[in-house]
Amino acid sequence: MSQPIIKLTNVSKSYDDHNVLKNINLYVRRNEFLTLLGPSGCGKTTTLRIIGGFETPSSGEVLFEGMDITSIPPYQRRVNTVFQKYALFPHLNVADNIAFGLNIKKMDKGLIKEKVKDILTLVNLPGFQKRSIHSLSGGQQQRVAIARALVNEPEVLLLDEPLGALDLKLRKDMQLELKNIQQKLGITFIYVTHDQEEALTMSDTVVVMKDGTIQQIGSPVDIYNEPKNSFVADFIGESNIITGTMIKDYLVDFAGRKFDCVDKGFEANEEVDVIIRPEDIKLVKEADGMLLGQVVSVIFKGVHYEMMVTSNGISWMIHSTLMVPVGSKVGILIQPSDIHIMKKVKAI
């Protein structure tokens, strides 16, 4: 495997007494689309700003191709940023905004013009050169911000929730466009979002963060199928999280009965979190079920129905394309491989 282009080792950051990042270790490979995902305030922006050079870590270091760049100012880093609120220069028109970095590099004027034209075509805004920033819609400003960063051909592009201000439809389009651009230009993307769906669709690697710590790093499929703890499971997609007891290897007790499962390596009678995805639960006839329950609500979600079923005082969220009417008595069926057992996260 080639050397990582960016590496954070033991990076911590605190403001006064407030620890915002706690011992972050992370590497990013060349041409990778890596996403920092986590709830608001978990330190995503701070991590990105440390990579961009706008914050210095309280301890730890940032390596760029193996070189320590922790104390190098932003303007000397081969990294560009698309800011959360675009930060386009209001006194310059679209072309001058995009050419800002190239002008500083004293590039030939004719060449700059050419590059601005090409990049505007790439972000789907051909002919927008002379437009003023105020005259652009949110989505257009967004594209100009991306173009302004991309035109410098950075080795790494940092994007802080770049699609946050857009409506759903435009966001979906832009997700595809960004992914295309990233693949076409072969630039390493470090992307920040709190939208798990966005993270799963776009990324090669997802880093799930919480309270300034990394919870899990992995491919979208790994993160979804093998969440490391109940926080990740809950944050990525929807989950039923129930407390259970591990009787012995491959046997777990929850919801009032014993289930076969595929997990091992826990202590006998250890309290564990049992996590089951709503789409992994089958509703069957009462006689065929492992648990008995009653449907209490049904919501149509577009592709599937989301049903709440109570059984022995536990409510289960179940996704299915088949609708079972409210009030029906049903059986619940869960396959051993769909039962994910996790060590209990200590309550904080």
Next chain:
Amino acid sequence: MKENRVVAPYLIWMTIFIVLPIILVIFFGVTIRTESGLQLSLDNFKRFFEPIYLMVLWRSIRLALISTVICLILGYPMAMILASNGLKMKNTLVLLFIIPMWMNFLLRTYAWMTLLERGGIINTILNFLKLPSLNILYTEQAVILGMVYNFLPFMVLPIYSVLIKIDKSLLEAAEDLGADSITVFRKVTFPLSISGVISGITMVFMPAVTTFVISRLLGGGQFTLIGNLIEQQFLFVGDWSFGSAISIVMMILILVSMGFMSKYEKENEGAGLW
């Protein structure tokens, strides 16, 4: 017509205190007193274009320009320091700037007289340190000093209020695109503060070009400025017609330069000076 009733007092006030005086000034400006009573004439204006009065006009403009430039050179960095992020006692400092403005303008200028006098505080200290004394009072420099001192806050405050409104992420974006701190200033901070600079220049130049107190007190009457000329015509010579004519010339001058400034500002809107 309810609206009319609401604005009526204001209209009356405006008529009495603004429109009427201007009409009077224009009336006096275009008439001269002769044996046979008042007579319409442009002699007053012709008289103003005699070399001696043009000299006064030129001196007023020159001193006001010098003071404005000095205020800009001193005021811009001050405004930047005030607006800088890390500053803990920002409000205290801004207050320190404003407090002298609450004090009477005359008092402040008199204070400089006692500071600059031959036997004044500055010279006492210089003598004490065995340094040659400074004879600055009643010179052009003293007049400029007085203007800069009195009008500096009018330069600092508009620039400051524009600077603090600049979105910090714009500066970060510039830095991100490869600009060192000088380039960030040249390409982002300064162009975005142009409107503050222009209103600062206007707010310093206008009172400086029309002042008569500073030049009389600190210039000792040796440096007649246009303001002094007007004052003399009304209070000592009693030639209201000529005084009014000079006032009109002055007003036109101010209006023209204000129009010029606002036009310049508009042209610069959305385009860098650099």
